[in-house]
Amino acid sequence: MTNQLFEPLTLKSGVTIKNRLYKGAMSEAMGTKELGPSEELIHVYHRWAQGGIGLALTGNVMVDSRYLGEPGNVVVEDSRHLDMLKRWAEAGKENGSQIWMQINHPGKQSPKSMTKEPIAPSAVAITGSAAGGFNPPREMTNEEIKETVQRFVTTATIAKEAGFTGVQIHGAHGYLVSQFLSPRDNRRTDEYGGSLDNRMRFLVEIYQGMREALGEDYPISLKINSTDFKEDSFTEEESTLVIKKMAELGMDLVEISGGDYEKPKMMSDGEVFFLDYAEKVSREVDMPIAVIGGFRKEESMVDAIEKTDVSMIGLARPLVLRPDLPNRLKNGTYREVVLPRLSTGIKALDAAIGGFAGLTYYEQQISRLGQGLPPQKHTNAWSPLFHLVKSHGPAALSPRRR
Ligand SMILES: Cc1cc2nc3c(=O)[nH]c(=O)nc-3n(C[C@H](O)[C@H](O)[C@H](O)COP(=O)(O)O)c2cc1C
Incomplete structure (x- = not known):
């Protein structure tokens, strides 16, 4: 099939991505006890690269082992895991694909068990x-802010050394960078709080630190919320101003998502959730905009690329169920992916665990991909919950959303 989904995209840094389809970050929960990448984790990226994806964002990699987002996180604070990181990057670069490390700090969204x-x-x-x-949470000191900025830069520097072809700052979904941006979460009265310029200072310092360390020809991107969907919080107008600032500073690409643990809009069930906003922003900035959330139909993906200024289409859950989805789109054998509706069989329990069972289902399937097995389409929510407890112990049963 020849459509614009398979046209290459060249970024400001000069790097070319072979097509317009990328795998959105999905925390794989497959790190080792030493918080490094496992063999199975590396294998999953081999499968995605062979499946034809232009770019894979890794699941969020943490900058500080004291503050984890969930069990099974990979942490990159120094070069102790360099050999395995190199192999992870190699797997992601097979078949002409790109692999960018998504870098994150959970801030207050670090569960009690962690x-x-x-x-x-x-x-x-x-x-x-x-x-x-x-x-x-406790309020960060000014010194802790500076130290955390440096941690993001250190993780990115090690990612580059290991051979990852780019990095992404996780500035969405209510994690630390997103907490700084939001006036609801950020009530500081120093230079990191108050006006939008002050609230975005943490992000700007991370970006500038990374750019200085990584050079002009290395892709740096950001995942950002369109809005937090809450009163007195980060709005679309503010999101647009941050994106404009990042474009001005020379960022390569911004990915649009939305929501946080209180309002998990990024995991909605409908079709294509953030396209309207992404389309609007992409007309206003001279920087590629990527959008993720709800792409299932071939027509929606093609239309978004051909009829709007949006530059890339992100896929997360569908690529777990069909790791070769891009190849299928290319050779005309793609059939719409229908995500299974998971149920425990108990209505009240389904409501209580909500999206959580869904997340663990995808983690379970990513783990199957890592073992060389095909994904399993089932609707029984108990199975992923057992998988979770078996892999990480009961402490893993704490809420999270990404
Ligand atoms: C198991 C799982 C883990 C996720 N982990 C992350 C993550 O680490 N970082 C992130 O930015 N988004 C994460 N997400 C959100 C996805 O990147 C994406 O925004 C969301 O799933 C919507 O895309 P989709 O409709 O194609 O699945 C995760 C989603 C799932 C299902």
């Missing part, structure tokens, strides 16, 4: 149905 006292821009606790799983 962190006794999480840190955040301000001491504002998570509310709503997810609240019980998290201890209230």
